[in-house]
Amino acid sequence: MADKVKSKGRHANSGDLIIDWAGLPVFSLVGGVTGVRAQFLRSLETEFTKRGLDLAVLPGEIFHNPYTLSLSARHHDLIVVDGPSHLPLQRIYLGESGAEAAGDLFLHGPEVEAVEIFMPRLVARLDELVNRTPVWACILIGGKSSRMGRPKHLIAGEDGRTWLERTIELLQPSVAGIVVSGKGQLPEPVADTIRLADIPGVVGPLAGILSACRWQP
Structure with a gap:
């Protein structure tokens, strides 16, 4: 039809x-x-x-x-x-x-x-x-590093800044806003970043992706 x-x-x-x-x-x-x-x-x-x-x-x-x-x-x-x-x-x-x-x-x-x-x-x-359509970035956290023994987003470089802090700094000039999806502590310098909870019953990166899509399709 x-x-x-x-x-x-x-x-x-x-x-x-x-x-x-x-x-x-x-x-x-x-x-x-x-x-x-x-x-x-x-x-x-x-x-x-x-x-x-x-x-x-x-x-x-x-x-x-x-x-x-x-x-x-x-x-x-x-x-x-x-x-x-x-x-x-x-x-x-x-x-x-x-x-x-x-x-x-x-x-x-x-x-x-x-x-x-x-x-x-x-x-x-x-x-x-x-x-006309704002572009947002969603950073997925929650994975662990078996070699470093800590969450990947908290691994710090030689300058003392974490992976998450550096990622947010790189993204900020190119997007209208940034959200973090997944479980885990945020470093103090970026603690006020918008957080999204994972979708219940879904595991892996897909949980964070679905959460972001539901929050802002």
């Missing part, structure tokens, strides 16, 4: 699943004839390759399963639907202006020079989408 999609603004409801398309790197390419759009997509692919980014292009004017498309967005830096879409996607206007909504982008032409000028705006938009 085909998914029934209800949309309001840039949100779509597929069954019980609400998809925030405004927060995903999925755009429909509108405007321009087929050849012009193809030229733009070739230039766009070249620019993405230069930057080590992954681009996926899907045909427009066909039904795209909303759930499948939203999952694909996790594996690509950008997905472009070539043509109008039945979904409330953000749009890239090529060679024309329209009733632009928040998140839409406008490009004056498919020429290489125009695409090179367009790329910083597109990359900035993609960065904005990435930064």
